Amino acid sequence: MTPSARIAAAIALVADVDAMPRRPADATANDFFRTRRYIGSGDRRAVAERAWGVLRQRLRLTWHLQQVGLPVDARHLVMAHLVLAEGWTLEGVEQGYPGGRFNPPPLDPGERKAVAALVGRQLASSDMPEAIRLNLPDWALESFRARFGENLPAEAEAMNASAPLDLRANLLRTTREQAAAALAAEGIPTEPTPYSPWGLRIPDRRPILASKAFAGGLIEIQDEGSQLIALLTGAKPGMRVADYCAGAAGKTLAVAATMANKGRIVACDVSATRLEGAVKRLRRAGVDNAERHLLEPGDRWVKRRAGQFDRVLVDAPCTGTGTWRRNPDARLRTTPRDVTELAAKQHDILDTTASLVAKGGRLVYATCSVLPEENAAQVEGFLSRHPEFELVPFATAWAEASDAPAPEVDGPWMQLSPHRHGTDGFFTAVLQRRA
Numbered sequence: 001m002t003p004s005a006r007i008a009a010a011i012a013l014v015a016d017v018d019a020m021p022r023r024p025a026d027a028t029a030n031d032f033f034r035t036r037r038y039i040g041s042g043d044r045r046a047v048a049e050r051a052w053g054v055l056r057q058r059l060r061l062t063w064h065l066q067q068v069g070l071p072v073d074a075r076h077l078v079m080a081h082l083v084l085a086e087g088w089t090l091e092g093v094e095q096g097y098p099g100g101r102f103n104p105p106p107l108d109p110g111e112r113k114a115v116a117a118l119v120g121r122q123l124a125s126s127d128m129p130e131a132i133r134l135n136l137p138d139w140a141l142e143s144f145r146a147r148f149g150e151n152l153p154a155e156a157e158a159m160n161a162s163a164p165l166d167l168r169a170n171l172l173r174t175t176r177e178q179a180a181a182a183l184a185a186e187g188i189p190t191e192p193t194p195y196s197p198w199g200l201r202i203p204d205r206r207p208i209l210a211s212k213a214f215a216g217g218l219i220e221i222q223d224e225g226s227q228l229i230a231l232l233t234g235a236k237p238g239m240r241v242a243d244y245c246a247g248a249a250g251k252t253l254a255v256a257a258t259m260a261n262k263g264r265i266v267a268c269d270v271s272a273t274r275l276e277g278a279v280k281r282l283r284r285a286g287v288d289n290a291e292r293h294l295l296e297p298g299d300r301w302v303k304r305r306a307g308q309f310d311r312v313l314v315d316a317p318c319t320g321t322g323t324w325r326r327n328p329d330a331r332l333r334t335t336p337r338d339v340t341e342l343a344a345k346q347h348d349i350l351d352t353t354a355s356l357v358a359k360g361g362r363l364v365y366a367t368c369s370v371l372p373e374e375n376a377a378q379v380e381g382f383l384s385r386h387p388e389f390e391l392v393p394f395a396t397a398w399a400e401a402s403d404a405p406a407p408e409v410d411g412p413w414m415q416l417s418p419h420r421h422g423t424d425g426f427f428t429a430v431l432q433r434r435a
């Protein structure tokens with residue numbers, strides 16, 4: 001593809017994402033490239049990277065376009081991205097928009113003037129309102145401030161970078177060292193992650209799913225933060241464990257490995273499709289002590305299993321504000337109403353799952369959100385409604401689960417974040433039913 005054709009493709013992809021604002025952008029991008037097989041892998045990467053950059057910086061790019069009087073649409077967002085994020089000059093942009101088949105139409109005099117005005121400006125400008133400067137939606141600013149305090153600018157900036165690819169060595173089949181050696185033999189270099197004893201990090205994108213190590217169940221793709229949630233669950237061989245919001249079993253797999261296939265783990269979810277996705281993964285990983293349970297309205301499963309589990313992991317449905325570096329479009333799709341609705345759901349799930357926990361057993365509550373309303377406030381509310389539970393401080397839960405040095409955190413729970421820990425933003429609290 002020529003540079004101009006790449007620009008045209010990025011504009012078309014951003015326009016497609018905009019046409020379906022409630023749909024995750026990666027699903028739209030998959031469709032976009034599936035119907036354009038002629039775009040080779042190098043071009044695909046370049047087009048996707050630019051479109052992702054636009055989505056990631058959209059709040060700031062929109063502000064700049066408004067300042068110079070250009071309409072906020074895919075053509076102009078990409079134009080502003082070229083200048084403000086990629087450092088293109090006016091001449092460069094004119095060459096990039098030459099007109100003709102496969103290329104974007106040329107700049108009109110108004111666009112030329114506006115682009116000239118953009119050249120030399122800072123993407124994050126000091127005269128922007130604070131939320132836009134931090135690249136956060138207005139509604140999220142105060143919650144982010146409450147969570148991060150003086151680290152807010154650094155954490156917000158870290159959420160603009162793209163995430164590394166983290167893998168988890170599957171201890172049911174291998175060790176971290178053996179998995180790293182198997183990947184290296186396939187030309188995929190990795191580094192151990194700093195906190196997870198099972199983690200391997202790949203700094204740039206690689207086709208991991210096509211590797212033999214993946215097909216053979218030696219590794220799974222999993223952010224280091226998610227691995228640490230599984231670690232903190234503290235499941236041991238022989239325990240009875242429920243992964244209540246298991247989805248496609250991402251954490252079930254990691255927890256099962258800590259159980260060395262001994263004891264029982266039940267992966268529950270309200271989504272049949274997600275649970276179905278678990279089947280192949282469990283098989284590939286060699287997990288044979290897991291069963292799946294689809295939670296349905298009127299289900300008596302929870303009642304019948306009251307007090308039966310040593311560990312109940314609630315990886316709750318949440319806003320996913322901690323994963324914004326991975327899903328840059330999500331910051332534009334999430335609304336305050338989502339926060340309210342999800343907080344109500346989390347409250348109900350916690351109250352329901354409390355009854356599953358055996359005396360002396362633990363309820364582990366986790367989200368990939370950084371909003372206090374989904375995290376600390378949720379746990380504090382739960383403890384005031386359930387005096388039969390007490391909080392296990394993070395340092396205690398960690399020391400019981402691992403010999404490795406613990407990540408430094410503030411407060412009695414595990415709060416991880418991109419700037420401080422290099423993970424997505426996660427929250428985990430360990431709650432123990434009094435014996």
Ligand SMILES: C[S@@+](CC[C@H](N)C(=O)[O-])C[C@H]1O[C@@H](n2cnc3c(N)ncnc32)[C@H](O)[C@@H]1O
Pocket residue numbers: 226244245246247248249250251252268269270271274295315316317318345349
């Ligand atoms: C954060 S995701 C779980 C991700 C999964 N644990 C993993 O590690 O890959 C939250 C899950 O909660 C499920 N969920 C939503 N409402 C639920 C409910 N009321 N009870 C149980 N699960 C629920 C969703 O279907 C979704 O799969």
